[in-house]
Amino acid sequence: MSKTVIGIIGGSGIYDLEGLENQEWRKVSSPFGEPSDEVLCGTLGDAELVFLPRHGRGHKITPSEINYRANIDVLKRLGVTEIISVSACGSLDEELEPGTFVLVDQFVDRTVAREKSFFTSGMVAHVSMADPVCLRLSDRLALAGEAAGINIVRGGTYLAMEGPQFSSRAESEMYRKWGCQVIGMTNMPEAKLAREAEICYATVAMVTDYDCWHPDHDNVDVSAVIAVLMENSAKAKSLIVEAVPYLDIMKRPCPQGCHHALDNALITSPDARDPKVLAKLDAVAGRVLSN
Known part of the structure; x- marks a missing residue:
């Protein structure tokens, strides 16, 4: 396989990395529409990094209106092999206080208004999401967090809600009873x-608040969230800088199977596949469709 290219999806605060060289904002087209923004390409040491502002620079796109398909597609077109998702979230667990970083390993998807697959009528595929996070990628991030002196917790379930409103108290309590640890709007x-797209994926969930379930804390307030988010931003940059050397030497292809997720996923027979749909999948599924 080709060399490791690290993709980072998150807010603009993490792009100002010390030592990031050869910086270039690039506009990349996708057959799935417009991505959130241009992407920032650069190098950190010997590693190639590609940054994508999830909400666009200036945070102008709501979680429901993000074109997730275009975002992942353009990263794939740029050769990204590993994605680090840096995301703000609320805590549903007393022990996960604001400022904590959580490397989640499971998701509960409660979103309802988003395109969730590249594969549509004319080319159907079913991938396994039993283990939705790349464990070796999370392992490396855990090591980097320890090296950076960050309070980072390994494991937890992320409840993905639709938004853009925050939870009601009843919803927040229900999600806690379901066994979820953090809640956010963007990772699904x-x-x-x-x-x-056969890209390794791991989430760094940065806790900004206790949602609205906690009796000793105020209800979620945007200004309070932003204040913690700014503090977390500096820690996130330190985490990325520490993580890059660990990620750049990872064994490939991924032993968990992330880089070959489509091997047994395509179900539409070759003679029934829609050429127009196939053309849009040239980057995402080109490895298996060209065989």
Whole structure:
């Protein structure tokens, strides 16, 4: 396989990395529509990095209106092999206080208004999401977090809600009873699409608040969330800088199977596949469709 290219999806605060060289904002087209923004390409040491502002620079796109398919597609077109999703979230667990970083390993998808697959009528595929996060990628991020002195917790379930409103108290309590640890609005269908595109994916969930369930804390307030988010931003940059050397030497292809997720996923017989749909899948599924 080709060399490791690290994709980072998150807010603009993490792009100002010390030591990031050869920076270039590039506009990349996708057959799935417009991505959130141009992408910032650069190098950190010997590693290639590609940054994508999930909400666009200036945070102008709501979670429901993000074109997740186009975002993942353009990263695939740029050769990205591993994605680090850096995301703000609320805590549903007393022990996960604001400022904590959580490397989640499971998701509950409660979103309802988003395109969730690259594969549509004319080319059907079913990938496994039993283990939605690349464990070796999370392992490396955990090592980097320890090296950076960041309070980073390994494991937890991320409840993906539609938004853009925050939860009601009844919803927040229900999600806690379901056994979820954090809640956010952006990692689904992002993780599903990354798996379909055969890209390793891991989430760094940065806790900003206790949602609205906690009796000793105020209800979620945007200004309070932003204040913690700015503090977390500096830690996220430190985490990425520490993580790059660990990621750049990872064994490939991924032993968990992320880079070959489509091997047994295509179900539409070759003679029934829609050429127009196939043309859009040239980057995402070109490895298996060209065989």
